[in-house]
Each structure stands twice: as structure tokens, then as C-alpha cells.
Amino acid sequence: GAVVSQHPSRVICKSGTSVKIECRSLDFQATTMFWYRQFPKKSLMLMATSNEGSKATYEQGVEKDKFLINHASLTLSTLTVTSAHPEDSSFYICSASLAEDEQFFGPGTRLTVL
Amino acid sequence: AQKITQTQPGMFVQEKEAVTLDCTYDTSDQSYGLFWYKQPSSGEMIFLIYQGSYDEQNATEGRYSLNFQKARKSANLVISASQLGDSAMYFCAMSHSGGQGNLIFGKGTKLSVKP
Numbered sequence: 001g002a003v004v005s006q007h008p009s010r011v012i013c014k015s016g017t018s019v020k021i022e023c024r025s026l027d028f029q030a031t032t033m034f035w036y037r038q039f040p041k042k043s044l045m046l047m048a049t050s051n052e053g054s055k056a057t058y059e060q061g062v063e064k065d066k067f068l069i070n071h072a073s074l075t076l077s078t079l080t081v082t083s084a085h086p087e088d089s090s091f092y093i094c095s096a097s098l099a100e101d102e103q104f105f106g107p108g109t110r111l112t113v114l
Numbered sequence: 115a116q117k118i119t120q121t122q123p124g125m126f127v128q129e130k131e132a133v134t135l136d137c138t139y140d141t142s143d144q145s146y147g148l149f150w151y152k153q154p155s156s157g158e159m160i161f162l163i164y165q166g167s168y169d170e171q172n173a174t175e176g177r178y179s180l181n182f183q184k185a186r187k188s189a190n191l192v193i194s195a196s197q198l199g200d201s202a203m204y205f206c207a208m209s210h211s212g213g214q215g216n217l218i219f220g221k222g223t224k225l226s227v228k229p
Contacts, residue, residue, distance in 0.1 A: 034217075043205065043219045044159075091157055103217070105151075105159035 002028045004096045006106035013084055014114055021079045021109045023094030029074035030096035034103070035067070038091040050077045084113045116141045118206050120220035127196045128228050134181070135191040135223045137206030143167075146208055148189040149217065150180065153203040162204075165189060193225075201227045 003026040013019050023033055032051050036044040048069050050056040056069035066088075068080040077096075081088050093108040117140040127133035139148065150162040165173045165180045173180045181190040193200055206220040 038157075043221045044217075045219075046217065093157070093159060095159070103161075105161070108157040108159075110157065 002026075002096070002098055002104045004030075004094065004104045004106040006092075006094055006109050008109060009107060010110045010112075012112045012114065015085050016083055019081045019084055019111060021081075021092055021094075021111075023077045023079070023096065023106050025075045025096040025098075025104070028096075028098050030077075030098065031074065032097040033071055033077040034095045034097070035069060035077070035079050036093045036095070038093060038108075044093065047079075081111065084111070086113045089113045116143070116146075116208060116218050118208050118218055118220035120206055120223050122223045123221070124224045124226070126226050126228060127193075129198060130195055132192060132194045133196055133225065135193070135204050135206075135225065137189045137191065137220060139187050139189060139206075139208050141187075141208065148180070148182070149207040149209070150178070150189075150191045151205045151207060151219075152200075153205060153222070155202070159205075163191065196227045198227050198229060201225060 005024045007022045035047045037047050038044050046059050047062045048056045048058045050069050050071040052071045052074050058064050071077040089112050091108050091110050095103045095105045097103045119138045146167045148165045152160040152162050163173050163175045163178045163180050165182045172182050177194045179192045203222045203224050205222045207217040209217050
């Protein structure tokens, strides 16, 4: 089956630093990747939709300069949280779409900003 | 605007019994897809079942079935013969145009299976 990986699974960083999270589709080419954020005990919130080779489409209220998304290849998308602050602490999940039929989720990355 | 509502923040079920998790939705689209995901404490999202808005029969996947009532705009998940490993958060989600493209999630229901 299709597998999506995320790295790192957990990261702790100091306030003001930038953190990069990688999302990879391991055995298929994903034309579209999605980034979600999940607050504790709350639902997933779509942050942005990323298509290979083009700029990401951000949801309303998500700061483009804060959450930089790069979808450089059909198997890799990265989310960089720039100048992270404690309020950015969250669980970030990516998913990858195989055509329009299926979407596969990564295992998530838990970010803690001190 | 599209919206997913899960009214049960938490549910308990006895092992081996069946449980229904509620999900209602609101959309003006004619074509849409409904999904259920399981999220264990590890955080990963596990796809369980899918129902297309034009599918006439309710979807089934092993112990999971989706009770799709289009007129009522409900898509309840039924888990039969509950197992301890079923304890998790369950999210109902909806997409435009039937595919998984852009999902809107409900707030989730935490299911606890008692031995």
C-alpha cells in the first residue's frame, strides 16, 4: 500500500529558531500534498495545499511567511516553521494524494517550542 | 459552506459489542465524499472507510460500515464486535467532488472500549 513518511517525528526547539518538517511519499508519486495542524484534543485544520512545482495554496488565517511550504518533487514536500514560538507547538500532519482517488496520511510530527 | 458535525465528544462501548459514531454534514455540493479516519494515541491518521455521495449502497470494510442517509445528511460509522484496539479518536471528514482532495474534518469522537 501507499506509504507516507514524515521526519522528524518529534522536535523540540528554542523560541526563534526555524524547524523543517519533511513529508515523503515512499512508493508513489504524489501530485498534491496537504499540510494539517492539530491542536490537542481538537480536529485537524488544513493549513495549505501543495502541488509539485507550484506555490502552495494557503487556507485563510495561515501565515504564508510563517509556514513555508516547498513541494520540490513528486515525492517530497517540506514545511518550515520560521521563527517558531511556543504558540506554534502542535501536531503537524501531512498527507499525499494519489490522483484524485486516495489520500494517505503521514504519521505526524510533534513540535514543541520552548 | 461545508461543515462536519460530530456531536459525541466521547463514547464508551463494551468489548465485542457494536457501536455507532455519529456524523452529520452540510454541503450544497451535489458530488462529495465522506470519510472516516481513526487516530490512535500515536497520532497517525488511519483511513477506515469511504462513501461517495452517489453510491447507492452503504460502504462496508470488514468490521466497519457506514450508515449513509443522504436525505438526513448523516454518515454514521458503525463498528461491529469492538476490540480493545479500537480505542482511539475517530474523525469524520468530507471532500468536494467525491475525491479526497480537500478534506474538512469534524471535531472527532473519542472511543473507549472496555474489557
